[in-house]
Amino acid sequence: MLSDEMPLLFGEKVLLRPFTQADIDDRYIGWLNDPAVVRLSNQRFRKHDRESSMRYLSSFSGTGNFFLSARAMSDHRQLGTLTAYLSLHHGTIDVGIMIGDKSVWGQGYGQDAWNTLTIWLLKQKGIRKLTAGTTSVNYGMIKLMERSGMTLEAVRKEQELVAGVPVDLLYYAKFRQD
Numbered sequence: 001m002l003s004d005e006m007p008l009l010f011g012e013k014v015l016l017r018p019f020t021q022a023d024i025d026d027r028y029i030g031w032l033n034d035p036a037v038v039r040l041s042n043q044r045f046r047k048h049d050r051e052s053s054m055r056y057l058s059s060f061s062g063t064g065n066f067f068l069s070a071r072a073m074s075d076h077r078q079l080g081t082l083t084a085y086l087s088l089h090h091g092t093i094d095v096g097i098m099i100g101d102k103s104v105w106g107q108g109y110g111q112d113a114w115n116t117l118t119i120w121l122l123k124q125k126g127i128r129k130l131t132a133g134t135t136s137v138n139y140g141m142i143k144l145m146e147r148s149g150m151t152l153e154a155v156r157k158e159q160e161l162v163a164g165v166p167v168d169l170l171y172y173a174k175f176r177q178d
């Protein structure tokens with residue numbers, strides 16, 4: 001299943017669809033350059049513009065990896081993005097999320113987008129294990145992964161620096177059950 005062949009996915013508060021060129025607008029580029037949004041992501045070390053965003057979008061074409069736009073169910077405005085990198089040979093898929101619209105943080109949009117995508121992915125042919133990772137100080141992300149039924153499978157101690165402080169990288173996983 002390629003990302004451009006995937007159906008629209010409906011959660012309770014968000015809908016997910018493939019990210020397109022038209023989704024690269026000033027709001028989106030603003031999120032990537034917003035220190036609060038990328039504080040715990042390695043995107044913080046880069047400067048983003050329309051061109052770098054187009055390059056990133058192109059990097060998905062024909063790969064089987066997913067780049068999705070998460071949109072509010074109510075008015076379809078873009079709230080953030082999700083990615084999923086597939087390793088078909090191993091039957092694994094690594095998922096990431098960015099809710100760029102800070103005004104909706106803490107209202108369940110991230111959880112809904114995460115659950116909607118991960119439940120769907122684990123039903124797809126050839127996928128047997130879902131993985132994701134974050135730093136030990138990304139409390140929102142940890143909560144979101146744990147509430148989706150993922151469990152901690154590995155820790156890389158003091159692997160990254162956040163504001164100069166060494167923090168652990170936490171690796172979570174969930175296996176397909178059937």
Ligand SMILES: CC(C)(COP(=O)(O)OP(=O)(O)OC[C@H]1O[C@@H](n2cnc3c(N)ncnc32)[C@H](O)[C@@H]1OP(=O)(O)O)[C@@H](O)C(=O)NCCC(=O)NCCS
Pocket residue numbers: 036037038040041080096097098099100104105106107108109110111112133134135138139140141143144
């Ligand atoms: C992490 C992120 C996806 C969470 O999205 P969200 O829409 O705010 O998440 P939800 O509202 O669905 O929250 C899930 C739970 O985590 C909690 N939470 C969210 N942010 C939190 C924070 N900074 N500290 C503690 N708890 C937090 C929420 O309160 C909620 O728990 P509750 O229902 O018990 O209140 C979002 O903040 C984000 O995209 N951040 C920037 C990018 C990022 O860090 N991505 C992950 C990189 S690995």
